[in-house]
Amino acid sequence: MMRTEVVITIVAMAIATFFTRFGSFAIFGSAGISPRLKRFLKHVPTAILTALIAPTLFAPQGYIEISTGNSYLIAGTIATLLAYFRQPPLVTMGGGMVAMLAIRSFGI
Structure with missing residues (x-):
């Protein structure tokens, strides 16, 4: 069974996500978003993902x-190169996971 703190955290994050999305509809619903704000918001997911992964x-x-002893960095670099060369997301993620598995299994 899950620990109480984990369940509370998941529920709190779900509520925060819901109110964040609901709040944006309430604020920008009828007025719309300016082109400048739209350009800014376009880069937010990339910034958040980078902050989580780095x-x-x-x-x-x-x-x-x-x-070379950092297996996370090696696998991440391989996944980054696959993404850079325009591979589909499934190939990029699979390549990173295969690289991590090979590094961990064979001590490469």
Whole structure:
């Protein structure tokens, strides 16, 4: 069974997400969004994703580790290269996971 703190956190984040989306409809519903704000908001998902992923790639042990011993960084680099060369998301994610599995299994 899940711990109480985990359930409370999940429910609180669901409520926060709901009210954030509902609030944006209430604020911008009839007026619309200016082109300048629309350009700004276009980059928010990329910024959030980067903020979530970067610490795991560069500091998996709690300190910055840029070396060949950092399996997260190697697998992330492979996934980044696949994405850069316009591979479909499934190929990009699969490539990163296969790289991590190979590194972990064979100690590459």
